[in-house]
Amino acid sequence: MVTPLMPAHMRDVTVTRQGKQVLGPVDLTLGQSGFTILLGPNGAGKTTFLKALHGLERLSTGSVTWSAPDDVARMKQAYVFQSPVMLRRSVRANLGYPLAILGQPKAQVNDAVEAWATRIGLTAALDRPATGLSGGEKQKLALARALIRDPEILLLDEPCSNLDGRSVKDIEALLTAAHQAGTRIVMATHDLGQARRLATEILFLFKGHIHEAGPAPDAFDAPQTPEFKSFLNGDILI
Numbered sequence: 001m002v003t004p005l006m007p008a009h010m011r012d013v014t015v016t017r018q019g020k021q022v023l024g025p026v027d028l029t030l031g032q033s034g035f036t037i038l039l040g041p042n043g044a045g046k047t048t049f050l051k052a053l054h055g056l057e058r059l060s061t062g063s064v065t066w067s068a069p070d071d072v073a074r075m076k077q078a079y080v081f082q083s084p085v086m087l088r089r090s091v092r093a094n095l096g097y098p099l100a101i102l103g104q105p106k107a108q109v110n111d112a113v114e115a116w117a118t119r120i121g122l123t124a125a126l127d128r129p130a131t132g133l134s135g136g137e138k139q140k141l142a143l144a145r146a147l148i149r150d151p152e153i154l155l156l157d158e159p160c161s162n163l164d165g166r167s168v169k170d171i172e173a174l175l176t177a178a179h180q181a182g183t184r185i186v187m188a189t190h191d192l193g194q195a196r197r198l199a200t201e202i203l204f205l206f207k208g209h210i211h212e213a214g215p216a217p218d219a220f221d222a223p224q225t226p227e228f229k230s231f232l233n234g235d236i237l238i
């Protein structure tokens with residue numbers, strides 16, 4: 001599927017915090033389809049990049065433009081945080097929330113909730129408080145809550161950090177299915193194995209700059225910059 005939202009352009013984007021430039025300048029076009037993995041060591045600026053793209057970050061310079069008006073673009077994006085944020089309500093209410101606020105009829109919301117609960121293995125927990133779920137269950141719920149309204153682009157900030165292997169596998173399966181169904185994905189991760197499993201495109205960030213951008217697996221097989229080469233070698237970058 002080709003989304004009318006993309007391509008998106010980041011032009012001369014910089015973010016400065018307390019006098020320090022933590023991102024940019026970034027000049028980049030995100031193409032119409034693909035699974036972009038944003039790699040980089042701690043503090044490289046991955047979260048800042050994703051938030052800048054999503055409009056959650058005040059830009060010091062530059063602009064982010066989508067191939068649709070800003071209000072339409074905002075509606076068609078979903079963002080999954082590193083630590084899932086749960087409403088203090090049931091799993092059912094959490095899952096249905098994005099559709100309920102769009103004013104969808106209750107029966108339709110309920111059908112979608114039941115279908116997604118089955119996909120993430122939480123049918124038996126539907127009427128339990130979401131705050132009582134395990135970390136992996138919460139992150140699956142957060143992902144399902146993002147996907148339930150069928151976004152054109154999904155932005156994820158290290159959604160699998162601190163999760164057990166089973167949960168990582170489940171989340172990767174959900175992401176792969178979304179990608180295959182045509183959802184544009186941009187995801188930050190520390191995990192090189194995960195990047196190799198999922199990426200169609202790599203962005204490597206270091207000290208706020210993009211040092212490598214290109215298709216996977218080529219970027220892994222023949223890194224173009226010494227920084228990305230070192231990162232792939234497991235060296236400590238300073």
Ligand SMILES: Nc1ncnc2c1ncn2[C@@H]1O[C@H](COP(=O)(O)OP(=O)(O)OP(=O)(O)O)[C@@H](O)[C@H]1O
Pocket residue numbers: 017018022040041042043044045046047048049
């Ligand atoms: N509120 C803040 N005030 C000042 N500096 C900040 C603030 N938040 C983040 N930073 C700095 O901005 C830079 C980029 O941070 P960011 O969280 O985007 O990196 P990251 O690649 O996502 O890191 P991590 O992998 O650790 O989550 C870092 O140097 C960080 O210390």
